[in-house]
Amino acid sequence: MNRFRTLTLALLGTLAVAPTAFAQDGTDTSGKRFAIVGGYALSEPTKDPTIGGTPAKVDGDGAATLSASYYITDNIAVEAWGAADKFGHRVSTATGKTASVAAQPYALSGQYHFGSSSQTVRPFVGLGYFESNFSEETATPTGPLAGQRIGLETAKGAIATVGVDANFHPNWFARADVRYLHGNSDVKIDGVDAGEAKLNPVVVGVGLGARF
Template sequence: MNRNRTLTLALLGAVAIAPTAFAQDGIDTRSKRFAIVGGYALAEPTQDPTIAGTKAKVDGDGAATLSASYYITDNFAIEAWGAADKFGHRVNTAAGKTASVAAQPYALSGQYHFGSASQTVRPFVGLGYFESNFSEETATPTGPLAGQRIGVDTAKGAMATVGVDANFHPNWFARADVRYLHGKPDVAINGVDSGEAKLNPVVLGVGLGARF
């Protein structure tokens, strides 16, 4: 968690200084309306759920991500984003490892990119809707839920994004972003409601993008 917090603060600092530090014109991308980004992200839950009356700690994990954007104007874009692979999460309680689960989020959001299309560095913010599918819910054979069937509903809710693009070619750019996913899916054990998997993860990502 400390690693993610440090990287998040560094990225937010970069976003804050970018408009003044890189206000000069650089690479002109005004004719480019589509962009795709392939990258890697770390998902770290910000809250600990209570399952069957027991407080649980859910570990974070990393996965590959993909996004596709259409720029309506030089400043406004619509982005489809998602994990290309699953984030694997280990669930721990005071009794030790209790279960494991995989999550695969995807989202649609609107974004505002600051400055002009010819700036070398462009910060952006976004707001949208996400869903995260949970699968591979497995109780640890020696844990307190051994032999029981665990199910986690699909997480749904709002997603906020802050990031920055660094243009180094008319068709290529680097990206760093932080996403906050807010949702509270229900958890069932043997078909009985047993709490909420309110993880509200922060997803910290970096990637390489192509614009055309």
């Protein structure tokens, strides 16, 4: 949680300072149709699941991310985004650590980038569809689910994005963004339904991009 708050504050700081720091005219990116971004993000669930009737808490984690975008126009883009590595989550109940699970989301979104291609700072919004694969579900040997097999089905749903690009070169830019993933996953214990995991994580990220 502390890492999530730190990155969130850094992102908010970037959003606040960028308009002043880049008040001058930006580098024109008109006609450049492809962009790739490599970065790092923290995923923090906004809701906690109930497993087998027991309330549980799922901790957040960080991972590397990648995205590729095609700009249909200077303002409209289609983005493929995903975690390059897995977010590792610890699941706890009132008795302590109960299990661990890894999540790897990926998404396809349409985006609208505000302003003209000559601006240095360009905010954007996006809306699309995501899926998050779960793996490495492991019960803690001394926990209440010890010896049982845990399974989480792929979460699917809508993803909303808000962010900002800061262009400092015709081909290079910095990015900060926040993504909200809204979707459910069925939880199974030894193959039997044991509830739903409505994690609905917020993913806060920063990255460096190339446009060509």
